[in-house]
Amino acid sequence: MTKTLTVSALALAVASPAFAQSRDNVQVAGSSTVLPYASIVAEAFGENFDFPTPVVESGGSSAGLKRFCEGVGENTIDIANASRAIRPAEIEACAANGVDEIIEVRIGYDGIVFASQIDGPDFTAFEPADWFRALAAEMPVDGEMVTNPNTTWADANADLPAVEIAAFIPGTKHGTREVFEEKVLLQGCEDTGAMAAMMKMGMSEDDAEDACMAVRTDGRSVDIDGDYTETLARIDSNPEGVGVFGLAFYENNTDTLKVATMGGVAPSTETISSGEYPVSRPLFFYIKKAHLGVIPGLKDFAQFFVADEIAGPGGPLADYGLVPDPELAETQAKIENEETMNAGS
Amino acid sequence: MTDLSAGAASGQTPRSLTQTDARTKKRNAAEKRFRAYGMAAIAAGMFFLVVLLGSIVTNGVTAFQQTFLQVPVYLDPEKLDKTGNRDPEEMKKVSTFGYKPLVEDAVFAAVQAAGIETAFEDAGDMDALFSASAAAQLRDRVLANPDLVGETVTFKILASSRVDGYLKDRVTRDSVARDKNIDAAHLDLVDGMRDASLVTKSFNWDFITGSDASESRPEQAGMGVAMLGSFYMMLVVLGLALPIGVAASIYLEEFAPKNRFTDLIEVNISNLAAVPSIVFGILGLAVFIQFVELPQSAPIVGGLVLTLMTLPTIIIATRASLQSVPPSIRDAALGVGASKMQSVFHHVLPLAMPGILTGTIIGLAQALGETAPLLLIGMVGYIATNYPDNIASGFFDPNSAMPAQIYEWAKRADPAYYERAWGGIIILLVFLFAMNAIAIILRRRFERRW
Structure with a gap:
């Protein structure tokens, strides 16, 4: 460690005078x-x-x-x-x-889009409710909170392909995650009536919202802390995966990704600027x-x-x-x- | 004794040495097996090396070729210099957006002049073919020489990354059908233009000397600025680590008393060599940036951090080569009346020099390829677009480094950057091979053995 200190001192001496430039x-x-x-x-x-x-x-x-x-x-x-x-x-x-x-x-x-491998299963239309049912940590069933029982997308919505849920969503340090939670999970929670059911069970509104936005931790939903390239790599190696991307990233990779509609609206610059597409920021x-x-x-x-x-x-x-x-x-x-x-x- | 007599008593006949018995066979078989394992291990290593180098070269070699369009551009005075004064200050008001239509018109005119059949009727459709850098290239040329306005000048402009990818078989017609940036009709046009040699591929010097570019124009991106960043960092490492390392080793080896304190220092130097490099990054962030307030992302900070990392390597190599100089040399020098210092500097150090240089070069090569500590001092995630103005700014202005630049390219959205990341790896490897080769040559030619 004596060596490191010598170096630091030397660095100080070398560097200080030169760093007075505007x-x-x-x-x-x-x-x-x-x-x-x-x-x-x-x-x-x-x-x-x-x-x-x-x-x-x-x-x-x-x-x-x-x-x-x-x-x-x-x-x-x-x-x-x-x-x-x-x-x-x-x-x-x-x-x-x-x-x-x-x-x-x-x-x-910037739009947030939901995309999967272009030759993968038929993920073409999502509703916020599908994502809530697929990714929620717990959901109310008959007046009680139970661990999310859904294991395939078809469990969440019969119209979706019957493949195992594998979702790659932005990690909590990303600004995108916040939008995803509010505009997809919370929205889905309200749409399915789960929110109302939770409040009926005696939860406060804040607690119910937190429960709506809690994501399952059993490995079916994966937080991506890197950037979209990492999400893309995960999708590439997992044909049944669904990833969350920025619109710009998707538009530069349209040859490998296929995008799904959200709430019946396809993401595009037009639908986002008009406010029709629900997930944008x-x-x-x-x-x-x-x-x-x-x-x-x-x-x-x-x-x-x-x-x-x-x-x-x-x-x-x-x-x-x-x-x-x-x-x-x-x-x-x-x-x-x-x-x-x-x-x- | 009993064992021996028991063996003799059980009726074992005396054996000939030329006949192998069961135990010898077993031992020989074990040796053969071991050799086979060793050879298998080497074969596996070689196999992975070949696969690795093969994939790097096949993926990256295309980055050294670039597609260019060769078109005559009419520099319309109506658009570029409305007043007609040819005054560069006034002409600066025309931005690159004003130059872009000129390039579009020029490409369209060239296509028609060459008689290439195309479904496009509007010059505006040509913009998918060339790089966004073309307009800036024109503007720079015109501002540098205002008299060009009104003339028709032939420019060699970069093709867009999709066109480039098509000629390199990276972009296929299948993938284009799903790509919004370019469509199949453009590719038909490119086929025609290639036959008319309007589109040519040539060696891409800009990839080696150029600066990084934004995500909308991967065709323009180059390694040059990051290379300079690495170069300045290596200067810092060489300038600090070599003298400090050599001085420390000479003192420890030749002058320092052997006691508990020096033992402690020795142990710590060895430990320091094993410290993960990311730790030096944190140290650099805390000491050089937050405490000394050196600028973020600057090669000087990167160099200082890498110096800390390289120092133990150099000290250990230097001490080993000092130790290998036989004591008789020192004794002889002292015997004819040299002082301790004279014996070291006149006799021991010159003999140890090849070893010291080899260690230094290997340390530098290691530092050159290091990315982890640079993450924390802001050299990763920096877009290296500015060449340093002078030597001081080379040290103090933010810059990237070669491995950081590769990492940066690998994570960008446009697939064209992927090729460039591999190409960057080739450049980095060439540097590393060259440095290691120098180290080997030095060792072979100058090292003396006793």
Whole structure:
């Protein structure tokens, strides 16, 4: 260990004087779902402006917002990407470190799709209720909570193929999981009447919701903590598996995956922007207002990101799979006026 | 005694040595079996090596070829420079989105000029054929030389990853039927264009020297920036680990008293060599980034972390080669009146040098391929698109490293990146083989045995 200490001390001596340079590039970190969009924009930004190409890193929404909230200054990031809205606790943490002015930018929507191997069993139509019946940890039967008895998809819904349930869903550190729980499991719980049955049994509403969103742990449902590539690999090796993917990922792998409808609606940019397709979520990035005017190109980058030619219909982001935001003009105005979020909202 | 006499008494006749008895046969059989096991083990190892190398080469070699479109583009002054001043500052207002239609028109015109039959009637349908980087390539060229506007210039632009994949048999007609990015009519067109040599494949230097690209244009992505990142990290490792490692070993081996304290240090160095590399990553995160506040994702931090990892390897190799120098050399030097330091630096160290260099190179090769510690200091998940401006920014600006770049490509959605990940592995392996070869040559040519 004496050796390590020597090295650290040496490193300190070598590094400290050289690290007094000012930063001239925009630094972005956060959600791995937003990463491909941000890197497409960064690339086009570098080509079209005299500023250097912004530095884009991934790490997840929560990790990105945590770094974002570390404080104000050149050694903190300027923009945090998030696949969910910032939480009140995070706003407080930010404010405690002096980051009290945050501009929230919604870049568009991302659909969450349910897909299986293209030559696999006939998973073509799902209802939220099917997923609740297939994945719930416990469900009420005759006034009592019992462990989920369903072992095949046909048990959950007779119209589905009679194959063993093998679902690959995003792990709890992903923003996608939250959307999946709320818009699929909870919805299915309500649709099947299980929610009402639980409350009848004397559960409070919160407890009932938690029970609705609890996922079985007997191995039929697998949490994927990596990204969609890992889910795809699982589906590849398991012909009967069903995976949860982002629309953009699915659209880039349409030759190996087949998508199912949800609630009778096929996922597409049109059905998601019209709100027909039930499982979608907004994507955001957050700008540190204190850095505007300090970091060169930050405002230009933010404006470029939501410009019609980038984030609008037919732009490169839509081509990649982003569902354009119908209210893009408002977002553009928001950046133009540097409108911050209301403190505490 | 009783045993012996009992054996003789049971009527055993004296045997000839040329005749093998049952026990000898058994022992010989056991030896044969053992040899067979050994050979089977080697065969299994070789088999896996061949399979591994075979799959790397077959999957990755295509990344070194890239499809290009060769088209004459008319640089329309109406679109590129409305005022006609040829002033680069004004012309910068035309973004790459303004250049894209020019490329589409040019490709369409080239298709018609070559008389290729196609179902497409609109130039806008051509955009599935070429890379999004083409517009930027035009724009850069025009801004660098505004006088080109109004002329027709032949550009060599990258084909889109799907077209590239089709010519490399990665994209088949079956898979295209299910692909929304390109359809079969495009492939028919590509067949025609290939016959007219509008579409050609050539060696892909950009894959070796280029920078990483976003997910919408895998055809543009290259390893160059990540290679520079690895290069700067190796500079840090070499610059720190070699002097520190050699100084520590010389002191421990030649000068330090042998007592409990030095024994403890020795044991700890050996232990350090066995510490999983991810531990060094956490250490780097805590010490270099959070405490010293060095920038995240910077090669200097990666280099420091890898230095810690390489140090024990170098110390152990150096000490072994110092020990192998016979004491007679030292005694002779001391005997003719050299000081202890002179004997070490004039006689022992030069003789130990081949071993020290071999150990260093092997340590560097190990560090070059290391990914785990880089995960924690932000070098994985970083999109390496900027070349460092100068040497200082090479050390301090965020960058990726070769193994991190491979990992990054392997997890991207577009299947074209998969090929590039394998191609990246080939480049990394070439580096590792080269370094190991140098180590072997040094050892063979300069090492002396006593």
